[in-house]
Amino acid sequence: MKFNWRIGGEAGKGIINIGQIFAKACLRDGLKVFSYAEYPSLIRGGHNYLNVSVSDENVYSHSSNVDLLLALDKETIVKHNKSSSAVLCDVSLSKIVRGKCYAIPMQDIAKDLGNILYQNIVAIGATLGLVGLDLKQLNNLLRETFAHKDKKIINANIKAAKAGWDFAKNNFKFDIKLSPMPSKSKDLRGHAEQSSAWKKEDRIFISGNDAIVAGAIKAGCKFISAYPMTPATSILTGMAKYSRDYNIIVKHTEDEIASINMAIGAGFTGVRSMTCTSGGGFALMSEGLGLAAQTETPVVIAVSQRPGPATGLATRSGQGDLQFALYSSQDSFPRVVIAPGDVNECFYLTQQAFNIAEKYQLPVVILVDKFLSTAHSSVHNFSLNLFSKPIKIDRGKISKGAKNYKRYLITKDGISPRTLPGTSKGEFVASSYEHDEYGAECEDKENKIAMTDKRYQKFEVLAKELSEPKLFGNSNNVVVSWGSTKGVVREARKICKKDFAHIHLSFISPFPIKFFNKLSKKNLIVVEGNKTSQLSQLIRKETGIEVKHKILKYDGRPFDPENLAKEISKLV
Amino acid sequence: MKIPTWCPGCGDYMILAAIRKSLQELKIPSKDVLIVSGIGCGSKMPHYVKAYGFEGIHGRALPVATGAKLANNKLHIIVVAGDGDAYGIGGNHFLHSCRRNINLTYITQDNSVYGLTRGQTSPTSPQGMKTNSTPFGALEQPVNPLTLAITQGATFVSQGASYNLKLADTIKQAIKHKGFSLVNVLQLCPSFNKHNDIQWFNKNTKQIKTQKNKYKAIEIAESSKLPLGVLYQIKRKTYDEQEPQISKTPLVKQSLKVNINKMLNDFI
Numbered sequence: 001m002k003f004n005w006r007i008g009g010e011a012g013k014g015i016i017n018i019g020q021i022f023a024k025a026c027l028r029d030g031l032k033v034f035s036y037a038e039y040p041s042l043i044r045g046g047h048n049y050l051n052v053s054v055s056d057e058n059v060y061s062h063s064s065n066v067d068l069l070l071a072l073d074k075e076t077i078v079k080h081n082k083s084s085s086a087v088l089c090d091v092s093l094s095k096i097v098r099g100k101c102y103a104i105p106m107q108d109i110a111k112d113l114g115n116i117l118y119q120n121i122v123a124i125g126a127t128l129g130l131v132g133l134d135l136k137q138l139n140n141l142l143r144e145t146f147a148h149k150d151k152k153i154i155n156a157n158i159k160a161a162k163a164g165w166d167f168a169k170n171n172f173k174f175d176i177k178l179s180p181m182p183s184k185s186k187d188l189r190g191h192a193e194q195s196s197a198w199k200k201e202d203r204i205f206i207s208g209n210d211a212i213v214a215g216a217i218k219a220g221c222k223f224i225s226a227y228p229m230t231p232a233t234s235i236l237t238g239m240a241k242y243s244r245d246y247n248i249i250v251k252h253t254e255d256e257i258a259s260i261n262m263a264i265g266a267g268f269t270g271v272r273s274m275t276c277t278s279g280g281g282f283a284l285m286s287e288g289l290g291l292a293a294q295t296e297t298p299v300v301i302a303v304s305q306r307p308g309p310a311t312g313l314a315t316r317s318g319q320g321d322l323q324f325a326l327y328s329s330q331d332s333f334p335r336v337v338i339a340p341g342d343v344n345e346c347f348y349l350t351q352q353a354f355n356i357a358e359k360y361q362l363p364v365v366i367l368v369d370k371f372l373s374t375a376h377s378s379v380h381n382f383s384l385n386l387f388s389k390p391i392k393i394d395r396g397k398i399s400k401g402a403k404n405y406k407r408y409l410i411t412k413d414g415i416s417p418r419t420l421p422g423t424s425k426g427e428f429v430a431s432s433y434e435h436d437e438y439g440a441e442c443e444d445k446e447n448k449i450a451m452t453d454k455r456y457q458k459f460e461v462l463a464k465e466l467s468e469p470k471l472f473g474n475s476n477n478v479v480v481s482w483g484s485t486k487g488v489v490r491e492a493r494k495i496c497k498k499d500f501a502h503i504h505l506s507f508i509s510p511f512p513i514k515f516f517n518k519l520s521k522k523n524l525i526v527v528e529g530n531k532t533s534q535l536s537q538l539i540r541k542e543t544g545i546e547v548k549h550k551i552l553k554y555d556g557r558p559f560d561p562e563n564l565a566k567e568i569s570k571l572v
Numbered sequence: 573m574k575i576p577t578w579c580p581g582c583g584d585y586m587i588l589a590a591i592r593k594s595l596q597e598l599k600i601p602s603k604d605v606l607i608v609s610g611i612g613c614g615s616k617m618p619h620y621v622k623a624y625g626f627e628g629i630h631g632r633a634l635p636v637a638t639g640a641k642l643a644n645n646k647l648h649i650i651v652v653a654g655d656g657d658a659y660g661i662g663g664n665h666f667l668h669s670c671r672r673n674i675n676l677t678y679i680t681q682d683n684s685v686y687g688l689t690r691g692q693t694s695p696t697s698p699q700g701m702k703t704n705s706t707p708f709g710a711l712e713q714p715v716n717p718l719t720l721a722i723t724q725g726a727t728f729v730s731q732g733a734s735y736n737l738k739l740a741d742t743i744k745q746a747i748k749h750k751g752f753s754l755v756n757v758l759q760l761c762p763s764f765n766k767h768n769d770i771q772w773f774n775k776n777t778k779q780i781k782t783q784k785n786k787y788k789a790i791e792i793a794e795s796s797k798l799p800l801g802v803l804y805q806i807k808r809k810t811y812d813e814q815e816p817q818i819s820k821t822p823l824v825k826q827s828l829k830v831n832i833n834k835m836l837n838d839f840i
Binding site: 261381 | 574601602603604606608611616618619622623624625626627628629631632634635636637638639640641642643644646647664665668815816817818823824826827828829830832833834835836837839840
């Protein structure tokens with residue numbers, strides 16, 4: 001059974017936070033949850049809403065269907081009534097609802113408890129009542145959320161939830177019923193050998209950005225310098241939140257140019273370092289990106305896309321920066337571009353990003369977008385390592401210094417052992433100029449060729465190390481996605497009447513050329529969030545394959561599985 | 573060690589000699605020294621000093637040095653930059669480094685002209701100076717690096733001259749100072765700045781005493797004669813001192829192994 005819920009209201013009234021509490025209550029009942037919010041680029045007065053999909057089966061994305069709309073203001077009804085099967089709202093709003101309406105005197109109940117703000121909790125209680133879940137998990141969450149507040153406030157919240165729940169139970173019938181997953185449920189279990197019952201700790205509810213933060217911390221990242229820019233800001237603030245727990249230096253810099261140069265300075269010195277930004281900030285980092293490549297300094301850059309150009313749509317989603325990530329900065333040099341498709345990949349590929357950056361001494365871009373950065377998914381706790389084997393830290397070739405040490409020694413694999421400042425007999429200059437094996441500026445033509453080839457040699461070796469993309473299903477019709485669209489395509493496969501296979505690309509650069517060459521006879525359908533189908537262009541450039549069908553979306557919103565399934569079924 | 577590629581009579585030779593002399597006299601092992609620069613004639617400095625070096629991109633020496641310092645606060649980091657690099661393209665980083673009071677030594681090679689691109693106006697060119705980008709005279713008022721540093725929170729502000737043998741001593745004091753220290757070096761550029769030669773400097777500079785009072789220091793910095801010596805020095809906690817994460821062990825020496833459960837518990 002799947003339940004698609006939407007909560008909407010005025011920006012600044014805590015709509016998203018309260019919706020996430022509902023989502024977490026479902027998580028703790030053992031259900032699978034996915035949530036995604038849309039909000040404008042302002043602090044108060046706009047319209048916010050949050051979708052929460054809850055199911056006993058895995059759920060990989062939000063849905064365009066709304067089984068129940070919780071409307072906390074008039075605008076929510078005006079905007080979402082049409083796409084919703086039923087509306088839950090205060091009695092004062094019920095007159096304007098068309099179709100099924102569950103009207104609750106939530107404002108009066110809240111006022112009786114002493115504060116109109118409790119109406120949000122009354123509504124959450126009512127939602128749980130309608131779908132048949134009890135209040136145990138919600139009450140626990142309220143106690144945790146308001147632990148720092150007066151006991152009276154906690155009790156009033158608990159009373160509010162109960163009042164909403166009772167009202168819904170006593171007055172309404174609702175078709176969709178959810179039930180907590182039994183404690184013996186196999187697929188919720190972390191370690192079978194530990195216990196036959198799943199435990200609360202076995203599962204987490206996490207966003208892409210938080211998963212990147214977790215991945216960076218796990219990888220031993222000790223330094224982040226960044227400038228706030230939606231939708232990447234929460235990587236900076238997430239690292240800041242845990243900086244004292246994990247001894248991380250977090251520097252909010254004067255601009256993005258400083259961000260990347262500081263991260264390079266820290267990386268040069270021997271610390272695992274990163275920065276994060278969105279397209280506009282990444283534009284300012286372009287020259288620094290080339291600096292990392294030229295000096296062969298490891299650095300990880302998390303870029304979360306939003307629609308452009310310029311300021312574009314600051315709080316919306318898009319996949320328009322693929323080619324920007326691939327080609328920004330002058331001349332050509334190898335850079336790695338990784339596009340995680342879900343929160344698990346955010347965690348594991350971020351760790352891999354740090355290994356690649358240090359092992360191959362080059363810049364690595366982690367390319368996500370607002371959809372993946374902010375959407376929350378329920379997954380097995382990363383510490384159980386059920387999605388992937390644990391990633392071992394690999395710091396690459398580090399030299400202890402030597403007489404006549406050559407920092408940029410030409411080697412077979414192109415990788416030269418590096419020394420870290422503080423090492424005797426390892427002194428060298430990392431220069432943004434073209435340089436010889438010692439690091440000295442050098443303008444000889446033979447040297448220029450040798451050094452350029454050396455940098456590309458590393459890339460060749462890396463390309464061989466990487467595993468091939470994942471293929472789901474077996475069909476002549478193959479949908480190709482990259483980055484955040486992975487989950488939506490997986491949901492679309494569940495509901496689409498026609499069969500198709502799905503390839504998800506997590507590594508964009510180096511590009512899996514051999515893998516794609518095997519697909520030249522297939523009916524390829526590229527799905528991506530930009531106007532010009534940047535991935536199709538890349539496939540053609542790398543393999544000569546002309547992608548026939550493209551499903552493109554560039555309205556600032558992510559794909560949804562229902563509409564995507566319809567589009568795909570027309571093409572297969 | 574490479575042979576410097578500067579013009580005969582260039583002030584950079586003397587700045588190089590002063591840096592080498594200060595490091596020798598302070599007996600800092602070369603493995604623990606990092607010289608960071610951007611792009612410019614004088615930014616080739618790291619190649620000529622036995623130490624670790626980082627010759628980055630134009631205007632961005634300070635952020636690279638800041639990242640390096642926070643990663644390994646045991647290193648002695650000297651940053652060198654020309655006047656265009658420091659006060660033009662890198663001006664934003666300069667004022668934030670001052671207020672940050674990060675423990676770096678910033679030596680600026682101030683010859684009031686762009687040398688490597690062959691003679692254009694710089695942020696410290698006097699108003700009216702004719703260069704090939706301002707053939708009819710520069711219209712802007714020059715930056716006063718000393719006033720700027722003092723007002724933005726630098727804790728050691730000094731000025732030297734490339735032809736003056738006291739420069740090494742000023743640099744030594746700057747290296748020893750805990751916090752952001754500026755040594756603005758008035759520098760000769762015989763190729764592109766014919767206006768400011770030794771005779772001009774001798775006429776227009778004066779030795780001064782160190783001030784602790786900000787306003788007195790600014791008054792001296794703004795007077796008609798260019799001050800030489802340590803103009804202003806105060807004590808203030810450095811940025812790196814205020815980070816408990818690195819109070820005992822530099823970041824670079826810390827273990828990478830962590831227990832991620834502490835963080836993940838927040839997402840259960």
